[in-house]
Amino acid sequence: MPLIVHKYGGTSMGSPERIRNVAKRVAKWARAGHQMVVVPSAMSGETNRLLALAKELAPSRTSPAYNRELDMLAATGEQASSALLAIALQAEGMESVSYAGWQVPIRTDSSYTKARIESIDDQRVRADLNAGKVVIVTGFQGIDEQGHITTLGRGGSDTSAVAVAAAMKADECLIYTDVDGVYTTDPRVAPAARRLTTVSFEEMLEMASLGSKVLQIRSVEFAGKYKVPMRVLSSFTPWDIDIHEEAKSGTLITFEEDEKMEQAVVSGIAFNRDEAKISVLGVPDTPGIAYRILGPVADANIEVDVIIQNLSKDGKTDFSFTVHRNDHARTIELLKDKVLPALGAQEVVGDAKICKVSIVGIGMRSHVGVASTMFRTLSEEGINIQMISTSEIKTSVVIDEKYLELAVRALHTAFDLDKPAE
Numbered sequence: 001m002p003l004i005v006h007k008y009g010g011t012s013m014g015s016p017e018r019i020r021n022v023a024k025r026v027a028k029w030a031r032a033g034h035q036m037v038v039v040p041s042a043m044s045g046e047t048n049r050l051l052a053l054a055k056e057l058a059p060s061r062t063s064p065a066y067n068r069e070l071d072m073l074a075a076t077g078e079q080a081s082s083a084l085l086a087i088a089l090q091a092e093g094m095e096s097v098s099y100a101g102w103q104v105p106i107r108t109d110s111s112y113t114k115a116r117i118e119s120i121d122d123q124r125v126r127a128d129l130n131a132g133k134v135v136i137v138t139g140f141q142g143i144d145e146q147g148h149i150t151t152l153g154r155g156g157s158d159t160s161a162v163a164v165a166a167a168m169k170a171d172e173c174l175i176y177t178d179v180d181g182v183y184t185t186d187p188r189v190a191p192a193a194r195r196l197t198t199v200s201f202e203e204m205l206e207m208a209s210l211g212s213k214v215l216q217i218r219s220v221e222f223a224g225k226y227k228v229p230m231r232v233l234s235s236f237t238p239w240d241i242d243i244h245e246e247a248k249s250g251t252l253i254t255f256e257e258d259e260k261m262e263q264a265v266v267s268g269i270a271f272n273r274d275e276a277k278i279s280v281l282g283v284p285d286t287p288g289i290a291y292r293i294l295g296p297v298a299d300a301n302i303e304v305d306v307i308i309q310n311l312s313k314d315g316k317t318d319f320s321f322t323v324h325r326n327d328h329a330r331t332i333e334l335l336k337d338k339v340l341p342a343l344g345a346q347e348v349v350g351d352a353k354i355c356k357v358s359i360v361g362i363g364m365r366s367h368v369g370v371a372s373t374m375f376r377t378l379s380e381e382g383i384n385i386q387m388i389s390t391s392e393i394k395t396s397v398v399i400d401e402k403y404l405e406l407a408v409r410a411l412h413t414a415f416d417l418d419k420p421a422e
């Protein structure tokens with residue numbers, strides 16, 4: 001019997017009515033001859049609600065002891081939704097049992113609020129499946145070596161589902177969500193965006209890391225590492241739609257590059273408004289500046305993304321990089337205090353009104369001129385490029401935030417993404 005993992009996001013689990021719909025859909029899959037493991041998120045808004053309560057009691061606390069309690073707290077959201085789903089399945093006449101992460105167990109490291117899964121013991125789940133039960137496993141959580149409850153970071157239920165699918169060698173992991181698949185770009189920004197029927201795992205990885213919020217990036221890494229067949233599809237189709245039709249809907253994440261050979265050079269346009277730019281001006285151009293600027297930044301646990309250093313003039317240069325917007329003020333302060341005086345640089349300036357726009361496609365490996373088409377398109381729209389970074393399958397530019405929509409739409413058209421795929 002094929003083993004299938006379903007994952008349902010918070011919106012899909014958002015009310016008793018919706019949970020009943022999920023139960024009916026899962027029952028349909030089980031009755032069609034599949035062993036079913038289901039990984040739900042907390043009901044929508046629940047994780048935020050719980051975390052806000054903690055904030056109310058201790059607005060600015062951070063410590064391992066506090067983070068431990070956050071995990072203890074947040075994990076209850078998935079425990080509740082999982083039990084409710086098992087109850088709904090039982091009401092549909094299915095035998096069903098739910099397990100919290102620690103009961104499976106899903107073992108993780110001890111980094112509270114962003115733990116990593118280390119191993120999953122599938123014996124208990126397998127025994128239940130073999131006894132004909134639908135098994136519900138809480139998303140988002142696990143247990144560390146000392147027996148403390150951990151959570152996997154926001155959006156972590158995707159990763160739970162893929163990890164369970166990998167551990168159990170499931171035939172497919174279906175991620176049910178409130179959109180009907182992975183799009184060429186965000187339809188709210190470019191109305192011509194369309195759903196991709198397939199996307200390669202590497203493209204998905206880039207898109208997830210570049211700001212497309214469909215999947216938690218770690219889930220994609222997991223799928224790649226263990227070659228878990230994975231599909232993103234809508235939970236808002238009627239639950240009783242034909243199962244064969246449903247099984248082919250959404251977007252399949254593929255591992256076969258050959259399948260993509262005939263397809264577009266660029267598969268999607270990703271963007272990110274969460275970054276801010278920092279420039280250190282008038283830096284004496286000597287060996288080691290990158291290290292002397294970015295070393296202290298890394299030591300403060302601040303992640304740096306795009307970096308550029310300008311050509312030097314009269315022995316001085318400008319050095320710019322981007323960080324997450326939340327780290328913007330902290331980075332500037334740190335540079336002013338610790339780096340500027342020692343380096344003999346003139347000043348540090350920041351700009352939070354930027355965005356990063358990226359084109360992604362494995363076809364870029366075998367085609368030349370893709371980046372230049374991007375640059376030409378932006379220049380025709382009068383958009384100034386502030387920074388550029390590239391990898392084998394993507395090119396990103398940092399531009400003024402006010403041009404985001406214009407840039408995304410123009411690129412979407414320039415790379416033929418407006419046209420329906422044949």
Ligand code: ASP
Pocket residue numbers: 009010041042047048077139140153154155156157158
């Ligand atoms: N409930 C958790 C969150 O909101 C995990 C998830 O939904 O994937 O982040």
Ligand code: MG
Pocket residue numbers: 009010155158214216
């Ligand atoms: Mg999610």
